[in-house]
Amino acid sequence: MAVTPWQFKFFDVAEVKLPDGESSFLSEAGNITSVISGSESIFFGSADGLVRIVSQAFKVVRSFKAHDVGAITHMKQIQGTALLVTIAEDLSNEPVLKVWALDKLEKKTGIPRCQSTLTIQNGRKQFPISAFAAMEDLSQLAVGFANGAVTVVRGDLIHDRGARQRTVFESEEPITGIEFREGNITTLYIATTGRIVTLVISGRGQGQPAKSLDESGCGVGCMAVDNTARDVVVGRTDAIYYYGLHGRGPPYAYEGEKQLISIFKDYVVIVSPPKSNAIPRANPLRSFGIGATDDAFNTSTFTLLNTELRFVAHQEQIPSQVKAIVSEWGDLFVLTMDGKIFKYREKAFAQKLDILYQRNLYILAINLAQKAGLDSSQQNVILRKFGDYLYQKQDYDTAMQQYLKAIDNTEPSQVIRKFLDTQRIHNLIEYLEELHDHHKATSDHTTLLLNCYAKLKDVEKLEEFIKSPGDLKFDLDTAISMCRQGGYYDQAAYLARKHDEHELVVDILIEDSRRYAEALAYIWRLEPEVAYFNLMKYATVLLEQCPKDTTQIFIDYYTGTFRPKKDAIVIPNSPVSSGMGMGMGLGVASNAVQNLAALLPLPYMNVNTVASPPSAGEQQTTLSQAQIVETSVDEPAPEYKIPKPRTAFSAFVDHAQEFIVFLEACIQSSNLREDDKVDLYTTLFEMYLHTASSKKDGERIEWENKAKKLVEGQNIPIDTSNVLLLSHLSNFRDGTILVREQQGLHFDIFRSYTAANDTAGAIRALRKYGPEEPALYPAALAYFTSSSDILAEAGEELNTVLKKIDNDGLMAPLQVIQTLSTNGVATMGMIKHYLSTTIERERQEIATNRRTIETFRSDTETKRAELQSLATKPVVFQATRCQACPAPLDLPVVHFMCKHSFHQRCLSTAEDVDQESVECPLCSGQNQTVRAIRRAQVESAERHDLFKDAIKRSKDGFAVVSEWFGRGVMGVGTVE
Structure with missing residues (x-):
């Protein structure tokens, strides 16, 4: 792997100013x-x-x-x-x-x-030490000699407790480098001019021969250890090599002689001799002082190489040979042969980035930032700059990849603005999708993304976006709104359903898709409270489009029997496992349910399996034949608050038949509350009459009979005033009559017939209510004789009425004659029998009264004569025995004017009691009664209000006057 030609000035170089008088030892040659x-x-x-x-x-x-x-x-x-x-x-x-x-x-x-x-013992004749290494705890040291021997020293050198030395390796080539690899197994890397080997000197494998890693060696000072990777670095003329326990790693090609190798941070420090003096191999004897004088005034090439990222961080010519390289205080120091010290300080990371930016080396900048462990926000700055650079070069796809990597710390509007051109809409979609994946999208971003999908008519991407698994990555309301605006109603409904926005689902199905049956099927599968809200919101349109099913869901909910429907996917003609709770109760769902299931997942949908799995060849056919079926598991209805029935009344406007079905079902419900019965019965009665008014003949009678049957039962919770009002408005006479009958308003019923000139109805009412309401007969008499037509219709009923009036004395004969003569309809022939009977009865009654008067007069004269005799004539007492005791009378004896005699001792009267006040014990009770009656008469004679009230309540006022006259109301006497 070759090192790239990138060379930078990542280090600031300065010569160290040494204090005067203290640096002379550095300039002394050798x-x-x-x-x-x-x-x-x-x-x-x-x-x-x-x-x-x-x-x-x-x-x-x-x-x-x-x-x-x-x-x-x-x-x-x-x-x-x-x-x-x-x-x-x-x-x-x-x-x-x-x-x-x-x-x-x-x-x-x-x-x-x-x-x-x-x-330190070499075991042979003296040779100079060419390499030295020590473990951090000084428990082991290794010394390499120019004769190819390696001596290991073990012991406690810190406390001088003795040490042992042993030659562990011998070679024909000089030792050029030694390094320890510490751990459970301590391994020694040994480099010679001809090869590189490893030797286990402690732990498992100790005592085994050295293992050769490479048959090429290195010069003195050209081997160093990378403590981070725990590998050794070897510099040769052709490349830089890394060695681990298991062999050589990938080399990094870097041509040129290497005089010295060191490790500083992430860099390999290389010192190369002048090319004019280059020799085929690094001279292993250079460190021993041979040839140093020749090169004292030659320049050296000093290089800092990053082998992992393959670039030169710094390179310069040093006007002298390098004596040593050390690092301390975070800087690198180079000591030259002429006694000068140069300090190399790495530039700040921001400065290094600026250098890379100037040369548009953004990939290297990114790798460098990752290597340095910068946080993601700082790395994203580099990625964003890289994206801007690529965008300027019109490499839009690659630029977008950088923007996507830096999405967490990039203002989305800066990127979106670049790609708003329609030709780059695919890149824009990619960026917007990534924003949503990182949960950084706003409602505007969601709107823009959905607009892009709509513009490309990419339904597949839209589906993938809204159906992406995991947490919600976008603003739900915005996504649903945009799908609805773009006409993607199915996708909008799916989103709403997925996130339990049931109201939105129903709204989309009804307002946008016009899929009323599917909307109703969805409502039927919601929890009671949610279902009720959506049902009431869209009740009018659902009753218009799906009257039967909508009425049924109303009935179920308002009667407390609402159960959310549950569905399952089954394969037709395949046995269903009974363990799934389906059994014999499965029924094929309606088309609405099938369509709804295809659109979006239904609430309470379970996937049912077939009895035996289909083969691979049959799977596609089987799935295409799958159907949605409703389960019929007999589960109790969930508990919910049943609303008052009147809350549903407004929904049934213009849907009379469905309303009647709903009301009838509510009345039959066992969950009906008493306070709701009035509303239900009254409304149902009104609906019966309303329906009857729009029907004709037989149908009208049928509906009127239903109305009559509804209100004629016992304890019907309906206000009579409402029945009267509704019956009057609907011209339903039977209702009016029924209410009046229930309230005992028989006279009003009869009067309603007479007002309508319904003679037959009046006769029926008279016969039905006459025994309880005698006043109907005088009214009937007046009605029957009001016109010749009515009189003809009444027929023999007139004589019946006259007979009843006569027998019960409901009217005086004079009143009857006056009533009959009012309209001049009745003839003497019609009432001849009545008149003759009445006159004969009156005559008999007069004769009877006369005889009674004579009897009373005779009795009165007798009583007066008796009183006169007692007052003027002596009374003879002939009693021989006491009336109180059977003993014969003996003195003293008390005789009373009533002819009763008593022993004085039997009367038990006190001596001081006046004899005039003593009363016969046998007659005292009767006398007290007479006196009480008389006293009441006297007192009542003074109560004129009672007299007036009696006259008002009586049908025969003259009889009342006669009675009160007899009580003495016209003249007040004493009670004595």
């Missing part, structure tokens, strides 16, 4: 033999065994003599600690390794404490 960094410091090792610690200000904060003999060629600072490892070499002696605790100073010398010292 003085600096090793440089490392760590723990916020840079460490310089010199040929004289001195270690200098430099701060961020590049001031030497500490220096100490680490080794008395030899040059410090390798160092290692343990990150996060104050430990420093130094190795000094002298070709006449074995290398010496020391571990320093920089935070612990010796009291005498003031230099850091040396924790341990170790002589």
Whole structure:
């Protein structure tokens, strides 16, 4: 994989200004033999065994003599600690390794404490160290020599508890690089000039021979470890190679000699020698000081390469050979042979993006942002800029892809405005659909999208949009409204049904689609409260279009028997599983239900399965033959509040027959409340009369009989005034008569017949009500003799009336004569028998009265004579025994004028009682009665109001006067 030719200036370069007097050690030729960094410091090792610690200000904060003999060629600072490892070499002696605790100073010398010292053994004659690596806990160290040997040191070097050394690898080629891969299994990467191998030095697989990864090696300093990927990076003339435990990864072609390789952040740092002095291979002896003088004044090529994104982040020519590369404080530092230090600071990410924008490298910018871990909003800014760039190049499809990726942080109007051109309507649809998928669409976006579908007449896309699964991605009301405006009524109904907007479903079916039967079928499958609302809203139009079914749903709801219908999909001619609750009660649904099911899912629809699944060849046919059937499971009606029947009356205007059916069903309902009966009976009575008025002959009589039957029962909850009014308005005489009869208004019934000159009806009323209402006979007499025609119609009924009047004394003879003579219709021959009978009876009554008068007169004279005798003549008492006790009378004796005698002792009277006031015990009761009667007469004689009331209530006023005269009302006497 070749690195692209992209080269950028992503780093700012500045030469570090070293403090005067403290940087002279850097310019001394050959003085600096090793440089490392760590723990916020840079460490310089010199040929004289001195270690200098430099701060961020590049001031030497500490220096100490680490080794008395030899040059410090390798160092290692343990990150996060104050430990420093130094190795000094002298070709006449074995290398010496020391571990320093920089935070612990010796009291005498003031230099850091040396924790341990170790002589590194090669096992052969002395060769220089070409590579060095240490684990972070210093439990193991690896030292590579120019003779091809690798020595591993194990032990506790920090606490100087001893260490063991063992040569673990030997090769004919010099060792050019060593790196550890830590983990459960500790692996050592070893590079020579001829190959690259791995060796397990701890854990599973320890002791096995080294595993070759590549038969090509590298030069000294051309191997580094990528701590992020835990792979090693090897630089060769042709490319950059990555190696893992299992072998070599994909190479990144980058031609040129490599003098030094390092890792800084996401970059591979490459130092290349001048091309004029290039040699076929990197000289492995360069780090040992050979040839350094020749190249001291030659330039080096310094490159920062991003191998993953395949671009050069920085490249420049350095006017001197590079001595070392270290990184600290987030910057990269390069030390040259002439003692100069250059600092490379990576530009801010925004600056890097600006560089990429200037060169229209948006894809690289996006990849760089993703690699840097920018949040989605920042990445979307890049995507949006990329889209704008592509749009300007008229690459609309690709531009739209970028806008879609950046949709979360892009103002939709900015993109929509670009694609409003009709030629780009497909791109616009794509963007609007994505807005809805991300739940960022407004009602305007939904409107625009549906308009685009309508403009393209893309019903399939419209269906896919509204039937998309998952949560609602658009404004429901807007979508439904736009579908209705565009004529996509089925889609609008589907949306409304899917989201339980039942009112909208019914409104669409009725107002838009004019599918009244389907609307009614849908209402019948809703919950009671929802069904009632929609039924009342569209009752008039449904009764007009579907009168029978609409009336039935009204009856069910208002009688408390409404059950939402349930449906199932079945295959004809296939046995249905009885376990589904269908059984024998299935009936094929109407066409309306079939059409509705095809349009949108019905409430309470269950998918029923056939007894045996169809074969693959039969499946299409079977599905096409599927039908919707209504279940007839006998389930109790759901509980709901039954509304008052009068709330449905207005719906049945102009639908008299359906209204009558509804009213009759409500009256028969067991759930009918008492307070609703008046409305129902009165309205039904009115509807019967209204229907009768529009019929003729037999049909009219039939409807009138229904009305009469409705109000002639007992305890009918209907107001009589309403019946009278309705009967009068409809000219229904039977109703008027029935009400008057129920109220006992018999005279009014008779008068209604006479007013209509209905003699036969008047005779029927007289015969029916006459025994209870005697006053009808005088009225009948006057009616029969009102005209000759009526008299002829009455016939012998006149004599019957006269006889009744005469027998019951309903009229005085004089009144009868006056009545008959009023109109001059009756003749003497008609009343001859009546007159003769009446006169004879009157004569007999006069004679009887005369005899009674004589008897009373004789009795009165007798009483007067008796009173006179008692008052003027002596009375002889002949009684011998006491009337109170049977004993014979003995003195003292008391005699009364009534001829009763008593012992004085038997009267039980007190001595002080006046003898005149003593009364006969036997006659006292009768006397008191007479006195009470007389007292009442005297008192009533003073009550003129009672006298007047009696005259008003009496039919014979003269008899009342006579009676009160007898009571003494004309002259008041005493009670004595």
